[in-house]
Amino acid sequence: MARNKSPKINDAPAAKRKLPVLSSLYFLLVLAVAGAFGYGYYLQMGRNMDDPTAASTAITPPTPIAAPKKAGENEAPEEHVEQQHVPEEKTTPHSADATDHSSAESSSDEESTLSSHSTKTAEENETSGQDSVEQAKEKIEDSQNESPTAKEVETQPTTKHDEKNEPKGSETAEAHTPAKEVKAETAPAPQEQKLQNIEDSKEDAPATDKASPKTEEEPVEQTSTPEEPKEVAEQAAPPPRQVSSLPPVPDPELAAKSDYGLLPIISPDGRLPWRVYGRPFDDPLARPRIAIIIGDMGMSQFATRSAIQNLPGEVTLSFNPYGRDLQNWVSQARAAGHETLLQLPMEPFKYPENDPGPQSLLSGLTDKENLTRLDWMLGRFTGYAGVTNQMGSKFTTSRDDISPVLDVIKERGLLFLDGRTSGRSVAGFVAKEKSIPVVINNRFIDHRADRASIDQRLAELERIARVTGVAVGVGYPYPVTLERVSNWAKTLNRKGLVLSPLSAVANRQEIE
Numbered sequence: 001m002a003r004n005k006s007p008k009i010n011d012a013p014a015a016k017r018k019l020p021v022l023s024s025l026y027f028l029l030v031l032a033v034a035g036a037f038g039y040g041y042y043l044q045m046g047r048n049m050d051d052p053t054a055a056s057t058a059i060t061p062p063t064p065i066a067a068p069k070k071a072g073e074n075e076a077p078e079e080h081v082e083q084q085h086v087p088e089e090k091t092t093p094h095s096a097d098a099t100d101h102s103s104a105e106s107s108s109d110e111e112s113t114l115s116s117h118s119t120k121t122a123e124e125n126e127t128s129g130q131d132s133v134e135q136a137k138e139k140i141e142d143s144q145n146e147s148p149t150a151k152e153v154e155t156q157p158t159t160k161h162d163e164k165n166e167p168k169g170s171e172t173a174e175a176h177t178p179a180k181e182v183k184a185e186t187a188p189a190p191q192e193q194k195l196q197n198i199e200d201s202k203e204d205a206p207a208t209d210k211a212s213p214k215t216e217e218e219p220v221e222q223t224s225t226p227e228e229p230k231e232v233a234e235q236a237a238p239p240p241r242q243v244s245s246l247p248p249v250p251d252p253e254l255a256a257k258s259d260y261g262l263l264p265i266i267s268p269d270g271r272l273p274w275r276v277y278g279r280p281f282d283d284p285l286a287r288p289r290i291a292i293i294i295g296d297m298g299m300s301q302f303a304t305r306s307a308i309q310n311l312p313g314e315v316t317l318s319f320n321p322y323g324r325d326l327q328n329w330v331s332q333a334r335a336a337g338h339e340t341l342l343q344l345p346m347e348p349f350k351y352p353e354n355d356p357g358p359q360s361l362l363s364g365l366t367d368k369e370n371l372t373r374l375d376w377m378l379g380r381f382t383g384y385a386g387v388t389n390q391m392g393s394k395f396t397t398s399r400d401d402i403s404p405v406l407d408v409i410k411e412r413g414l415l416f417l418d419g420r421t422s423g424r425s426v427a428g429f430v431a432k433e434k435s436i437p438v439v440i441n442n443r444f445i446d447h448r449a450d451r452a453s454i455d456q457r458l459a460e461l462e463r464i465a466r467v468t469g470v471a472v473g474v475g476y477p478y479p480v481t482l483e484r485v486s487n488w489a490k491t492l493n494r495k496g497l498v499l500s501p502l503s504a505v506a507n508r509q510e511i512e
Contacts, residue, residue, distance in 0.1 A: 244337060245334065245335045245336065245337055246277075246279060246334040246335070246337060246338075246339065247334075248331065248334070249277065249330070249331070249334065249382050249383030250262055250382035250383060251267070251273075251276055251277075253267040253268065253269075253271070254266075254267050254271065254273050254276060254277075254413075255382055258375060258379055259375075260375050260376045260378070260379030261379030261380065261381075261382075262379060262382050263375065263378050263379055263412065264378065264382065264384075264412045264413065264414060265412055265413070266411075266412070266413040271413075272413035273384075273385065273412065273413045273414055274385045274386050274413060274414050274415040274437055274503060274506070275385075275503070277339065277340075277383050277384060277385040278339050278385040278501060278502075278503030278504075279313065279314070279316075279337065279338070279339040279501035279503065279504075281314075281500050281501055281503070281504040283498050283500070285498075287496055287497055287498045288465035288466055288468075288469050288470070288471070288496070288497050288498070289465065289469065289470050289471075289497075289498055289499075289500040289504060289505050289508070290461050290462070290465050290470075290471045290472075290473070290492065290497055290498070290499055290500065291316065291439070291470075291471070291472045291473070291499075291500050291501065291502045291504070291505045292314075292315045292316070292445070292472075292473050292474075292475065292485055292489075292499065293315075293316045293317075293318050293341065293388070293417065293441075293472070293473070293474045293475070293502060294307050294311065294315060294316070294317055294318065294474075294475050294476065294477055294481070294482075294485075295318040295320070295343060295388075295390070295474060295475070295476055295477075296318070296320050296343075296476050296477060297317045297318060297319040297320065297323065297329065297333070297340075297477065298319045298320050298322075298323020298324065298325070298326050298329050299320050299322070299323050300477065303477035303478075304323075304329055304477065305332075306477065306479070306482055307477045307482055308329075308332055308333050308336050308338065309336065310482055310486055311338070311482060311485060311486055311489075312486070312489045312499060313336060313337025313338055314337075314489075314499040314500055314501055315338060315485065315489075315499070315501075316338065316339050316340070316341060316501050316502040316503075317333050317338045317339075317340050317341070318340070318341040318342070318343050318388055318417075319340060319341070319342060319343065319380075319381065319384070320343050320390065321342065321343060321344075321345070321357075321359065321376075321377040321380045322345075322357055322359075326380055326381040327381040327382070327383075330381050330382075330383050330384070331383075334383060339385050339501045339502065339503060340383060340384045340385065341384050341385065341386050341387060341388050341417065341502065342377065342378065342380070342381075342384040342386075342387045342388075343387070343388055343389075343390040344361060344374070344377055344387050344388065344389055344390060344392075344405070345357045345359065345360035345361065345377075345390045345391060345392075346360060346361045346362075346389045346390065346391055346392025346394075346395035346396060347360060347361065347362045347363055347364075347391070347392060347394050347395040348391040348392060348393045348394055348395075348421070349393050349394045349422075351394065354391065356390060356391045356392070359373045359376055359377060360373070360390075360391075361373060361374065361392070361395055361401070361405065362395070363394060363395055363398055363401045367404045370401070370404065370405065371404060371405070371408060374405060374408060378412070384414075385414070385415060385502070385503050386409075386414045386415030386416055386417060386437070386439075386502070386503070387409060387414055387415075387416060387417070388416070388417035388418075388419050389417075389418065389419045389421065389427065390419075391421060392419070392421055392422075392427075393421040393422040393425075394422070396418065396419075396421065396422060396425040396426065396427040397422055397424045397425055397426060398426075399426050399430060402426065402427050402430055403430055406427070406430055406431050406434055406436060407434065409431075409436060410434050410435070410436045414436075414437075415436065415437035415438065415439065415502070415503060415506050416428075416431045416436050416437070416438050416439070417438075417439045417440075417441065417472075417502060418431070418438065418439070418440050418441060419441050419474060420440060420441045428440045428511050429511055432511050437503075437506040437507055438506065438507060438509075438511070439472055439502055439505055439506055439509065440472065440509050440511060441472050441473070441474045442460075442461065442464055442471050442472050442473060443457050443460055443461055443464075443471075443472075443473045443474070444457070444473070444474050444475065445457040445458060445461070445473045445474065445475040445481065445485070446475045446476055446478055446480070446481045449476075449478045449480055449481065450480065451480060451484060454475075454480065454481060454484040454485075455484060455488070457473065458473070458484065458485070458488050461473050462495065462497060465497055466497075468509070468510070469508065470505045470508045470509050472502070472505060472509075
């Protein structure tokens with residue numbers, strides 16, 4: 001029995017010695033976990049000092065506690081979220097100081113540090129008045145000098161906002177702008193927005209909503225002004241004097257009844273149809289003039305309507321005598337400010353393969369037959385200021401054929417546009433000899449109906465106008481022609497040129 005009891009007495013001290021060892025191991029394990037947690041927190045706060053946006057996101061969870069105190073009873077919109085982030089970015093340096101001491105503390109000390117930091121932030125937001133705005137300016141400037149990466153982060157939302165609100169022309173200008181210039185121009189936008197948010201935090205939520213659009217629009221206007229595209233500057237230039245509409249037609253004293261309808265005549269008091277029915281025009285600057293004529297009106301309803309509605313009123317519209325409802329179209333054209341012409345189908349080369357129509361003027365007919373057909377065409381509608389040849393590359397080269405037609409045009413007080421479908425045309429020379437108001441076509445602007453060719457011909461008209469003072473172009477109502485002419489007309493004022501009706505360039509050209 002003595003041998004059995006002695007081992008038990010010897011084992012008791014060993015069991016007692018195991019307890020301190022286990023407790024020390026548990027204590028070391030707890031210290032290791034706490035140290036790892038503190039080291040991770042230290043690294044996280046170190047990143048926050050380098051990246052302001054990361055700091056704002058790391059401290060975001062406790063900020064909703066202070067939001068109701070600033071916003072009142074109303075729900076906090078998106079503007080309030082930005083207001084909460086502004087003071088947090090300001091206090092980022094303080095949070096960095098706290099992290100220097102947190103590496104040696106336990107997890108409970110870290111939570112208390114976060115709660116105390118959020119409490120201080122809330123107290124600063126509540127007690128800040130007008131002085132806080134000035135402090136915010138100084139701190140924002142200091143933060144920009146210390147952390148260059150903050151500018152790049154802040155400019156990203158501003159750049160997106162500018163791309164949405166600026167016109168199309170500005171997208172091309174921004175694409176060629178260096179990255180440094182974009183940052184320098186867009187940087188003030190987030191600063192002004194932050195300062196505005198701090199001032200609005202003192203007001204109610206509805207008041208903040210009203211003020212926020214102004215803070216977004218102002219930086220966009222400032223950044224887009226120095227790089228304003230050419231098209232915007234051209235549209236901003238003051239256009240020439242506009243005429244809303246022309247008087248209705250016909251003038252009873254300028255029309256005479258006939259078997260073919262009303263025919264134009266000179267009034268008893270000497271008024272001429274080409275002056276009365278022409279579009280009034282006056283350019284005090286005496287700039288070079290360019291006249292554009294769009295022909296074949298009345299043949300297509302869609303094309304005619306598009307030309308009347310989309311082209312500037314200074315563009316002259318020429319109507320085909322074979323069109324339908326011509327008087328109605330002419331009334332609409334004059335209501336839109338367009339002066340009008342009447343096309344006279346004439347014999348071309350390779351006739352009858354190229355057929356200008358059943359009532360065309362032909363060199364094989366007698367003068368009486370041609371003049372009868374001329375009266376039929378002149379009676380198709382009223383209100384035109386003059387006439388022009390449609391085709392007629394052969395008819396206009398014969399002085400004997402064209403002279404009787406021009407005599408009638410002079411007697412009726414009309415002007416004549418020589419379309420120059422043939423380089424050998426003598427119609428312009430004969431009209432000048434007969435003292436008829438005459439205009440010569442310089443270019444067919446859409447001989448090839450594509451943008452590059454049309455733009456090139458319009459540029460040639462500009463060159464001719466600068467050299468001679470007058471240029472005339474003829475086109476057709478193709479969609480691409482209407483588009484290019486409409487856009488081109490907006491650029492003339494900036495270039496020192498002016499778009500004029502056809503009647504304003506009569507007898508202003510040298511006919512060779």
